[in-house]
Amino acid sequence: MAEPRTVVVTGASRGLGLVSAAHLYRRGWRVIAAMRSVDAGLSRLRELTGASPGDNRLVGVALDLTEAASVERAAKEILEVAGAPDALVHNAGISAAGMVEETPIALWERMFATNLFGPVALTKALLPAMRAAGRGRVVLVSSEAGVRGMPATAPYSAVKGAVERWGESMAGEVAPFGIGVTVLVAGTYETDIITDAGTTDSRDLDGPYARLHRTIDRRGRLLVGRAARPPERFVGGLAAALDDTGAYIRRPVGPDARMLLLLNRIAPTRLMHQMIRLLLGIPRRGSLWPAPEGSQPNI
Numbered sequence: 001m002a003e004p005r006t007v008v009v010t011g012a013s014r015g016l017g018l019v020s021a022a023h024l025y026r027r028g029w030r031v032i033a034a035m036r037s038v039d040a041g042l043s044r045l046r047e048l049t050g051a052s053p054g055d056n057r058l059v060g061v062a063l064d065l066t067e068a069a070s071v072e073r074a075a076k077e078i079l080e081v082a083g084a085p086d087a088l089v090h091n092a093g094i095s096a097a098g099m100v101e102e103t104p105i106a107l108w109e110r111m112f113a114t115n116l117f118g119p120v121a122l123t124k125a126l127l128p129a130m131r132a133a134g135r136g137r138v139v140l141v142s143s144e145a146g147v148r149g150m151p152a153t154a155p156y157s158a159v160k161g162a163v164e165r166w167g168e169s170m171a172g173e174v175a176p177f178g179i180g181v182t183v184l185v186a187g188t189y190e191t192d193i194i195t196d197a198g199t200t201d202s203r204d205l206d207g208p209y210a211r212l213h214r215t216i217d218r219r220g221r222l223l224v225g226r227a228a229r230p231p232e233r234f235v236g237g238l239a240a241a242l243d244d245t246g247a248y249i250r251r252p253v254g255p256d257a258r259m260l261l262l263l264n265r266i267a268p269t270r271l272m273h274q275m276i277r278l279l280l281g282i283p284r285r286g287s288l289w290p291a292p293e294g295s296q297p298n299i
């Protein structure tokens with residue numbers, strides 16, 4: 001019997017990573033579930049899949065993307081357990097709410113450490129083995145916020161945009177060695193990251209941006225509520241990405257992501273800006289000037 005293909009999924013403890021890891025296991029993949037809380041994550045995965053504790057098609061690896069030593073240890077363990085993975089899915093991520101003025105630099109740093117620097121370090125550590133094997137696919141989970149810079153979540157938009165450019169650059173480098181890159185632009189799914197509890201909130205609801213927060217919050221919740229689909233609807237898009245053969249593929253997952261990519265391609269930048277402004281109920285340029293007195297940035 002042929003050896004199962006191996007996929008590493010980061011952030012497999014919950015949300016999209018959890019259901020994706022379970023789905024890929026059911027489809028016959030050998031899944032290396034990389035996560036911060038291995039025991040809790042593995043028990044959820046075993047519950048979802050029926051895999052037994054001795055099943056070597058489901059392996060947990062400890063990974064905290066914000067810690068260089070943890071990334072290094074995880075890469076070593078992955079290589080020891082499975083050799084060069086056939087696929088590496090960078091799914092783990094965090095989000096943020098708040099205006100640029102309100103968001104502490106420490107949160108920008110954590111955002112980039114989690115969503116970009118950690119994934120880059122893990123990829124660097126695994127690429128030599130993947131190159132030597134002459135095959136493999138790196139999948140980067142992006143977001144609609146990475147396609148357009150969305151107000152009130154600049155660190156998240158910035159890091160997802162950076163993730164996309166990283167993937168695009170790397171694709172040109174690794175394709176000659178047989179390795180492909182897919183960027184998945186995920187639509188909206190019902191996971192913790194779209195809830196208040198699952199997001200780091202730096203908003204100052206009484207500060208100079210209070211008026212914007214009120215409308216963005218109201219409209220945003222309405223839009224997210226309408227668009228959000230069960231996380232199980234995401235897994236087909238990821239499974240398809242693992243079968244991609246092109247050197248660089250960027251694909252939407254979900255109708256809202258598909259629509260945004262289309263609009264972003266055909267509509268001029270100014271029009272896209274106005275559309276997002278109207279959608280989120282943001283007042284016209286200059287209408288909140290002069291700024292209320294005593295408004296201080298939150299550093």
Ligand SMILES: NC(=O)c1ccc[n+]([C@@H]2O[C@H](COP(=O)([O-])OP(=O)(O)OC[C@H]3O[C@@H](n4cnc5c(N)ncnc54)[C@H](OP(=O)(O)O)[C@@H]3O)[C@@H](O)[C@H]2O)c1
Nearest residue numbers: 011013015016036064065092093143186188189191192193
């Ligand atoms: N849900 C959506 O609507 C949506 C839309 C667009 C893009 N996405 C993207 O999809 C991916 C998965 O998000 P989700 O919706 O599943 O969110 P989620 O339910 O909040 O899950 C986030 C995952 O990332 C892990 N994680 C966070 N910080 C980490 C760190 N320092 N080291 C290792 N793992 C860490 C979490 O692990 P712990 O359990 O240890 O915290 C968790 O497994 C993210 O990249 C997100 O940006 C989601």
